[in-house]
Amino acid sequence: MSLHLQQLLPTYFDASRSETSEVWGKDLRFDKGQRVKIVAPSGSGKTSLMHFLYGLRRSYTGSVHIGGTTLGNLDAEGLALVRQQQLSVVLQDLRLFPDRTVLENLEIKRQLAPYHEAEKITEMAARLGLSGKLGARCGTCSYGEQQRVAIIRALLQPFDYLLLDEPFSHLDNRNAEIAMGLMLEEAEARGAAILFADLERVEFFPYSTLLHL
Amino acid sequence: MALSFQTIRPLFQTGSSASSRWLSYVGLGIGVLLLLCSAQMFVNIQLLLQRNNVQKSGYDFISVTRTVTNATMGQPDKNLFHEGEIAEVRKQPFVEGVAPLLANRYRVQMGAGAMIPMRIDLFLETLENEFIDTLPPTFTWAPGQEQVPLIVSSDFLEAYNVFAPGQGLPQLSSETVTTIPLLLTCSGRGRQLQFYARIVAFSDRINSVLVPKTFLDWTNNEIGEGPDQGSARLFVKTKDANDPKLLAFLDERGYKVNSDKTKFGRTKGVLQGIFTGLGIFGLLVVVLALMLFSFYLQLVIARSRESLQLLLTLGYSPKWLSRKVSNRFVPVYIGIVLSTVAATQAIQWAFHHLAMYDRPELQTLVHWSVPALAVLLIGVSVLTNYRLVRKLVAQLGEGA
Numbered sequence: 134m135s136l137h138l139q140q141l142l143p144t145y146f147d148a149s150r151s152e153t154s155e156v157w158g159k160d161l162r163f164d165k166g167q168r169v170k171i172v173a174p175s176g177s178g179k180t181s182l183m184h185f186l187y188g189l190r191r192s193y194t195g196s197v198h199i200g201g202t203t204l205g206n207l208d209a210e211g212l213a214l215v216r217q218q219q220l221s222v223v224l225q226d227l228r229l230f231p232d233r234t235v236l237e238n239l240e241i242k243r244q245l246a247p248y249h250e251a252e253k254i255t256e257m258a259a260r261l262g263l264s265g266k267l268g269a270r271c272g273t274c275s276y277g278e279q280q281r282v283a284i285i286r287a288l289l290q291p292f293d294y295l296l297l298d299e300p301f302s303h304l305d306n307r308n309a310e311i312a313m314g315l316m317l318e319e320a321e322a323r324g325a326a327i328l329f330a331d332l333e334r335v336e337f338f339p340y341s342t343l344l345h346l
Numbered sequence: 347m348a349l350s351f352q353t354i355r356p357l358f359q360t361g362s363s364a365s366s367r368w369l370s371y372v373g374l375g376i377g378v379l380l381l382l383c384s385a386q387m388f389v390n391i392q393l394l395l396q397r398n399n400v401q402k403s404g405y406d407f408i409s410v411t412r413t414v415t416n417a418t419m420g421q422p423d424k425n426l427f428h429e430g431e432i433a434e435v436r437k438q439p440f441v442e443g444v445a446p447l448l449a450n451r452y453r454v455q456m457g458a459g460a461m462i463p464m465r466i467d468l469f470l471e472t473l474e475n476e477f478i479d480t481l482p483p484t485f486t487w488a489p490g491q492e493q494v495p496l497i498v499s500s501d502f503l504e505a506y507n508v509f510a511p512g513q514g515l516p517q518l519s520s521e522t523v524t525t526i527p528l529l530l531t532c533s534g535r536g537r538q539l540q541f542y543a544r545i546v547a548f549s550d551r552i553n554s555v556l557v558p559k560t561f562l563d564w565t566n567n568e569i570g571e572g573p574d575q576g577s578a579r580l581f582v583k584t585k586d587a588n589d590p591k592l593l594a595f596l597d598e599r600g601y602k603v604n605s606d607k608t609k610f611g612r613t614k615g616v617l618q619g620i621f622t623g624l625g626i627f628g629l630l631v632v633v634l635a636l637m638l639f640s641f642y643l644q645l646v647i648a649r650s651r652e653s654l655q656l657l658l659t660l661g662y663s664p665k666w667l668s669r670k671v672s673n674r675f676v677p678v679y680i681g682i683v684l685s686t687v688a689a690t691q692a693i694q695w696a697f698h699h700l701a702m703y704d705r706p707e708l709q710t711l712v713h714w715s716v717p718a719l720a721v722l723l724i725g726v727s728v729l730t731n732y733r734l735v736r737k738l739v740a741q742l743g744e745g746a
Contacts, residue, residue, distance in 0.1 A: 209743040216661030
């Protein structure tokens with residue numbers, strides 16, 4: 134099982150970007166268990182990369198393969214299955230249901246492909262300081278709280294690759310470190326890889342591979 | 347554990363479009379009721395009018411002639427049936443069999459001796475045995491046989507008994523008539539042949555004097571005058587003398603049919619036309635209601651667009667989502683259609699008991715085709731909704 138990026142380049146980027154980038158236009162293979170840090174300044178295509186890897190957009194040349202399956206060739210059903218079983222993501226724009234409570238948001242994901250029992254939600258929420266917020270509507274939570282909800286949501290399903298797009302942008306260092314610890318534990322338990330894209334290096338992420346976008 | 351829809355149900359906003367939803371429910375109910383009632387009435391007409399046919403052995407036998415007009419008078423080729431025409435009638439799908447009635451080509455006189463002192467000229471005809479309703483085993487003849495069996499229309503005996511008293515003749519029962527020895531005198535080509543005859547049966551179906559075919563062929567051959575010009579009458583065997591297709595075929599060719607046997611067919615045609623029209627109208631209402639409902643579904647999906655897109659982003663299967671969203675309305679559909687089946691049943695009960703005074707041809711229960719149609723309608727509604735939702739969700743999935 135590996136995630137293979139083959140000559141991947143957004144259609145709206147000039148081909149010359151592949152000369153300066155360690156990701157765009159290159160052949161890369163990420164194996165399970167790997168910790169990959171992708172450092173990317175603003176505008177370098179960090180969110181685009183995460184969207185391409187999660188199958189949200191197909192505006193690229195080259196290809197993305199997961200376990201021998203070409204992501205771009207999957208139909209909607211195939212993509213749904215990959216998102217249920219192999220890929221999990223924390224997107225930069227979080228994408229929560231603002232009118233539903235924190236607990237409902239988490240249950241919606243947990244019930245789709247149950248990896249943990251329902252009690253695990255309470256445990257994770259307590260660890261990330263959200264115990265008192267489970268009954269609150271997501272729309273009323275602070276951005277930092279919403280970010281932690283999105284992180285817990287990503288950890289409630291089975292996955293081989295955890296994609297992180299600036300997951301700590303609204304968290305202080307202490308909370309970010311706790312959240313990172315939780316994600317590392319969950320990835321470890323699944324033998325999964327983490328692809329962590331951020332503006333700069335995060336000291337508490339023990340990466341095995343560092344790439345500059 | 348099977349994935350439950352309950353968790354995500356609140357994400358779908360039905361909101362203020364409830365009025366259009368209820369309007370479509372009412373429209374669907376009215377349309378389905380019209381359709382089911384039309385189907386039931388269609389069946390009722392069939393049952394009511396079929397019983398007016400004189401059916402023997404499950405078939406109707408009708409006598410067909412050509413209409414003789416002033417323009418065709420005296421032209422046998424225009425008033426008789428030719429082989430080609432008989433073959434054309436025979437190959438029609440609603441015709442089970444055809445037989446021409448062949449007539450004598452010589453003069454025939456009949457007398458009854460001293461018992462009934464009268465002597466009449468008459469005609470003889472012959473018809474294939476299969477078409478005769480009362481066929482005794484004695485209805486046979488072979489050359490050399492002096493006794494000729496006759497089958498006579500029961501109308502003739504009735505007519506005789508009407509005028510006999512006024513002429514000083516005795517009225518006769520059918521049993522007595524069959525015992526009277528008759529004398530047939532056949533004349534032609536300068537020869538005269540005499541036979542004893544006896545009436546062996548009366549026919550309710552054939553308005554004629556029938557003799558065995560072997561007798562008519564032999565006598566026509568011996569003393570018949572002029573060539574065989576064909577038959578003036580055909581006997582048609584059919585499953586339903588009131589079949590509109592049969593009547594249309596006969597009308598188209600200008601063939602004349604015994605009207606009392608087919609008048610119900612013409613009434614039935616008109617009534618069936620009315621109820622077919624009503625059924626088509628009901629179907630149109632159903633289609634309109636389904637269209638209205640599809641607009642409502644589109645509105646629900648448009649309002650829940652963001653939620654649906656996010657569910658797809660999270661990994662929810664488009665097929666599963668489409669099925670769950672469209673299935674939400676299945677109980678409503680089933681409820682509407684079952685209510686209309688119940689209403690159709692109530693109408694049928696009232697029609698049978700109150701309007702038709704429990705006529706035995708009709709049934710109080712609705713015909714099986716009514717619930718079958720109801721099941722079909724539920725299936726079509728569910729399928730069209732699912733396909734619509736699936737298409738809309740697939741469009742949303744392109745952006746998730």
